[in-house]
Amino acid sequence: MKHSTRIVVGPVQFRIGSDWRAPVAALERLYAGYPQDPARAADATVRLFAARPWRRWLRPSVQIGGDFVVPDALPLPLSMGLLAAEMGMNLQVALGWRRHLLLHASAVARDGRSVLMSGVSGSGKSTLAALLGEGDWRLMGDEFTLIDPASGDALAFPRAVSLKNEAIAEMAARVDAARLGPLLAGTPKGDIRHLIPRADAVAAMHEPARPALLLFPRFGGATAIERLGEGEAFVRLTEASTNYTALGEAGFEALTRLVRAVPAFGISYPDSAAGLALVEQLWAEVER
Amino acid sequence: MSAVGTFVDLLVGRRDAAMLTPRDWDGVIGVARAEAMLATLAHRLKGAALPAPVAALFADQRAAAAVATRQALWEAEMARRALASERIEFVLLKGTAYAAAGLSCAEGRQIGDLDILVPVHDIGRAENELLEAGWEWVKSDPYDDAYYREHMHELPPLIHKARDRMIDVHHTILPQTHRTTPDPLALVADAAMTESGFAVLAPADMACHCAAHLLADGDLQGGLRNLWDFHCLTRDFAAADQGFWGRLDARADKHGLRAVVHRAARLARDLYASELPEGWGRSDPRDRWFRRRLLARDDWGRASDFALQQAFYIRSHWLRMPPLLLARHLWTKWRKRAAG
Numbered sequence: 357m358k359h360s361t362r363i364v365v366g367p368v369q370f371r372i373g374s375d376w377r378a379p380v381a382a383l384e385r386l387y388a389g390y391p392q393d394p395a396r397a398a399d400a401t402v403r404l405f406a407a408r409p410w411r412r413w414l415r416p417s418v419q420i421g422g423d424f425v426v427p428d429a430l431p432l433p434l435s436m437g438l439l440a441a442e443m444g445m446n447l448q449v450a451l452g453w454r455r456h457l458l459l460h461a462s463a464v465a466r467d468g469r470s471v472l473m474s475g476v477s478g479s480g481k482s483t484l485a486a487l488l489g490e491g492d493w494r495l496m497g498d499e500f501t502l503i504d505p506a507s508g509d510a511l512a513f514p515r516a517v518s519l520k521n522e523a524i525a526e527m528a529a530r531v532d533a534a535r536l537g538p539l540l541a542g543t544p545k546g547d548i549r550h551l552i553p554r555a556d557a558v559a560a561m562h563e564p565a566r567p568a569l570l571l572f573p574r575f576g577g578a579t580a581i582e583r584l585g586e587g588e589a590f591v592r593l594t595e596a597s598t599n600y601t602a603l604g605e606a607g608f609e610a611l612t613r614l615v616r617a618v619p620a621f622g623i624s625y626p627d628s629a630a631g632l633a634l635v636e637q638l639w640a641e642v643e644r
Numbered sequence: 645m646s647a648v649g650t651f652v653d654l655l656v657g658r659r660d661a662a663m664l665t666p667r668d669w670d671g672v673i674g675v676a677r678a679e680a681m682l683a684t685l686a687h688r689l690k691g692a693a694l695p696a697p698v699a700a701l702f703a704d705q706r707a708a709a710a711v712a713t714r715q716a717l718w719e720a721e722m723a724r725r726a727l728a729s730e731r732i733e734f735v736l737l738k739g740t741a742y743a744a745a746g747l748s749c750a751e752g753r754q755i756g757d758l759d760i761l762v763p764v765h766d767i768g769r770a771e772n773e774l775l776e777a778g779w780e781w782v783k784s785d786p787y788d789d790a791y792y793r794e795h796m797h798e799l800p801p802l803i804h805k806a807r808d809r810m811i812d813v814h815h816t817i818l819p820q821t822h823r824t825t826p827d828p829l830a831l832v833a834d835a836a837m838t839e840s841g842f843a844v845l846a847p848a849d850m851a852c853h854c855a856a857h858l859l860a861d862g863d864l865q866g867g868l869r870n871l872w873d874f875h876c877l878t879r880d881f882a883a884a885d886q887g888f889w890g891r892l893d894a895r896a897d898k899h900g901l902r903a904v905v906h907r908a909a910r911l912a913r914d915l916y917a918s919e920l921p922e923g924w925g926r927s928d929p930r931d932r933w934f935r936r937r938l939l940a941r942d943d944w945g946r947a948s949d950f951a952l953q954q955a956f957y958i959r960s961h962w963l964r965m966p967p968l969l970l971a972r973h974l975w976t977k978w979r980k981r982a983a984g
Contacts, residue, residue, distance in 0.1 A: 357944055369697065371670055373944050396697050397669030401677070401945055423677040423945065452677075454708040455700070604711035 357403060362394070363387045363445075366502065366513040366561050367455065370445055371398035375405045375412050379437030386438075386516045386537050386550055390558055400452055402444035407431050420444045424451040436540050439548055442518060449500060449513070450598040456502035456511060457603060457610040460596040463496035463510055464488040465565035470510045471635060472501050472618075473571045474596045477545070480575035483523040484631050486551055490530055491632075495557040496565065505603070505610040508617065509564035517551040524549045526628060569642050570620035571635065579630050581638070582622040589620035647671025647943040651679075655688055655872065656917050662693045669698055674945035679868045683709035683752030709752045713743045716755040719809050720744060720842060723760060726777035732770050733843065735761040735835045737814065737853065741844040742873065745836075749876035753869070757801070757810035761845075763832050764815040771799055771813065779804050779811060787976055795821045795969065817853050818861055819964045826856065826899035847881040847888060848895035855908035856901055859934070860963060863956040865947075867938045868915075875912040879919075889921045911935065 357373030359380040364370070374380045403421035406412040417431035418440040424447055432440045450458065461474035462485035471488075473481040482498040489495025496512035503510055516537065519527050524547060528536060537550035570589055584592075593611055594600050600607045619642055625631035645653075651672045653659035664672065676682040686702035686709075694702065720740050727734060736744050739755035762770045779802035783789055792800040798814040816828035831853075835843040845853060854877055858870035882888040896905035910931055912918035915938065937956050940949040947953060961970055 371674075395666050395695075397666050397673060397695060397701075399673070399697070399701055401670070401674045403944055403946065421946075423674065454704040602708060602711065604714065606707070606711075 357405070361387075362392070362398065364391055364393060364396075365445070365515045366497070366511055368449060368453065368513070369393070369396050369399050370402060370448070371400075372402040372441060372444070373404070374418075374437070374441075376416065376418075376434060376437065378434060379404050379418065379441050382438040382537065383441050386552055389552065389555055400445075400448035402441065402448060404437060404440050404444065420447065422448050424448055430544075432543070436543050438537060438550065439540055439543050439545075442515070442550075445515065446499060453502075453599060454602065456504055457607050458597055458599045459501045459503060459593060460499070460598065461501045462498045463501040463512065463565075464493035465496055465510075465512075466493050466639075468563075468565050469568040470496060470501075470565035471569040471571060471639060472510060472567055473573050474593060475573050478575065479573050480625070480628070480631060481573055482517060482519070483526065483575075483628060484573060484635065486517045486519065486523070486527055487530075487628055487632055488635065489517075489553060489557060490527075494560055494565075495553045496561075503567075503610050503614060504564065505606045507564065508566070508610065508613050510567045511564050512557075512561045514553045514557050514561050517553065519549045519551050521546045527551055567614060567618045569635075569638055570615070570618045571638070572620070572622045573631060574622065574624045575631070576626065577624040578626060579634065580622075580624040581634065584620040584622055586615045586620075589615040646939075647675045647945075648939050648941045651675045651681075651685070652868070652915055652939070655681075655685060656915075657688070658917070661689055666695070669695070671943040671945075673698075673701070674943070675941050678941060678945035678947075680754040680866060681752075681869050681872065683754065684869070684872065685752075687752040706752060709754070712755060713750065713753075715809075716740050716758065717743055717840070719758045719804075719807070719811075720760075722777075722804070722807070723758060723774070723811060724842070726773050726779075727770060730769050730773050732762060732766050732773065733832070734770070734813075735832055735843045735845060737761055737817070737845070738857065741842075741850070742877075744840050744842040745838045745844050747877065748880055749873045753873070757812050759812045759814060761814045761817070761828070761831060764828065767799065767813065767815050771802075774802055774811065774813070778806055782810070787980070791973070795819060795965075797822075817856055821966060821969055822860065822964050824856075824860060824900045824904070824963075826852070826901060830898065847877070847885070848892045849899075851877050851881065851892055852896050852899050852901050852905055855896075855905045856899075858908055859904045860901070861960070863953065863960040864934070864937045871908065871912055871915060871938065874908045875916040875918045878909065878912070882921075889924065907931065907934065911938065915939075 358375055359377050360373040361380045361384050362371050401422050404418050407419040411417050416434035418434055418437050419431045420429055420440050420443055422444050461472045462481040463470050463472050464485050475481045485498045495514055497514050498517040500513040501510050535552040540548040623634045625634055676685045683705040686705040737759035739753055740758055742750040782801045782803050789800050797816045797819045798812050801810050801812055803810050817826050831849050834846040836846050838844055854874045896902045909920055909924050911934055913920050937952055942948045
């Protein structure tokens with residue numbers, strides 16, 4: 357393709373091709389601090405292309421393609437090319453990755469042990485992880501956490517954090533502007549701005565962390581903690597995994613082991629400060 | 645060399661995997677994924693000297709394919725149980741059949757839907773039993789449903805509501821409106837039993853169906869995989885039975901598939917270095933277009949050569965539908981699209 361770049365996030369080497377320079381340039385800026393390994397072959401391919409030849413110039417719109425595609429996916433305007441790239445990368449991992457059990461969860465780690473936070477879009481899992489990652493936690497990822505079936509460890513997938521709507525201002529107030537991507541206003545997912553993880557989080561992205569706490573956050577409502585049984589956590593995580601079925605027995609064993617070994621809680625919180633306090637409180641309890 | 649060319653050479657063993665650059669691998673992996681053959685390649689290169697990340701990716705693919713094969717065979721078992729009470733006999737087709745019979749092309753082969761062949765007089769009962777056992781119609785459109793029932797070689801696709809897997813229940817192997825009409829009763833009558841207790845087509849019939857599926861029933865999308873099936877099937881059958889190629893010839897004649905089977909054999913020879921017996925090597929200048937169509941993929945895994953793709957797409961409809969039916973079909977589809 358006309359423009360291309362290569363990005364490593366956690367265990368996955370991507371190659372991303374594009375009909376336009378802009379999305380590739382934006383990616384290269386966000387991922388400038390990530391390690392590069394030109395001698396490594398790409399595990400996954402993302403393609404950003406014009407659905408019709410004239411759409412390259414005339415009201416340019418980006419179709420998301422790659423090894424795996426979503427049929428009938430709508431293209432995005434070129435101004436949202438970075439979001440298209442992010443969606444393309446997520447899609448390849450969600451549908452193509454088989455080495456680990458993939459959980460739709462954010463994660464942070466401290467002293468080699470991790471907190472996994474699983475929830476739907478809007479649950480606040482990304483924001484919580486981003487905020488914790490600015491404190492004395494290592495950000496492992498805001499979207500996917502990988503569980504190694506052999507060891508049971510969690511592996512990081514620290515892509516650039518996708519901040520949405522209110523979370524943008526909240527983070528912008530705390531971090532150096534150089535760590536933020538361009539504001540993508542009015543996308544189908546609302547306003548989006550990417551946050552480059554701290555350098556130490558990127559440097560440590562290959563270090564596994566043993567899961568110690570499993571949280572199912574829910575943003576909004578009064579502060580509450582609900583202990584979840586193994587069965588409940590298991591079922592919720594099968595729904596949060598894109599490759600649980602495809603992994604067969606290995607997926608079942610990895611997930612069973614996870615929910616048996618790690619205490620799980622549902623938490624509700626009215627604002628970020630309360631959410632962070634709940635995470636620290638539960639962490640202190642499991643540490644004991 | 646193009647990535648698709650390198651990919652084919654690696655499959656055949658014409659090229660040493662150790663000589664590939666990282667950028668070669670990018671293209672080969674992209675093409676193999678696009679052709680749904682990455683796990684097949686992973687099996688072919690098992691034990692070869694590979695860069696560590698490629699070896700790791702290939703190990704993932706082999707493990708995932710083993711799980712997928714097991715799930716596909718379980719789906720066949722589910723169909724067997726659903727049809728057993730009415731004593732409806734069926735023959736497994738395509739990927740699931742290759743896996744059930746333990747054939748070499750099944751190694752790493754992606755299996756999509758469960759394809760079974762049921763004698764035409766049992767098709768109504770088979771549908772009832774499957775509906776009772778939890779399968780549901782996928783197509784809600786009355787025109788599509790009627791089209792399948794009147795003109796196709798299979799029931800409208802059914803999907804299992806709990807396991808989310810599709811079954812295609814065939815009563816023959818090419819659409820009823822196709823210019824070629826194989827003999828489905830002979831296919832069922834001569835089916836063989838696998839050790840796992842499933843009926844599969846006899847070797848020559850299996851190769852005929854494979855060739856028909858590749859060349860007579862579509863626009864050659866995913867053709868490299870189907871051709872790989874044909875290459876492996878004929879090689880293994882010929883190794884086990886000296887008279888296989890003769891039997892294949894006779895059987896292809898019976899089904900009206902002689903030209904199709906011979907072309908598949910020549911293409912397998914050209915791309916995968918299949919060894920053909922005497923009398924099979926007649927050259928046909930039109931093969932060139934088929935080779936080009938099979939290899940029409942760029943280094944990013946994208947389908948290339950748009951005009952050729954379109955030509956094969958039109959050809960597939962021309963083969964499958966008489967002109968009047970085709971016209972009516974396009975008219976109906978166009979009106980629907982205009983209305984919707």
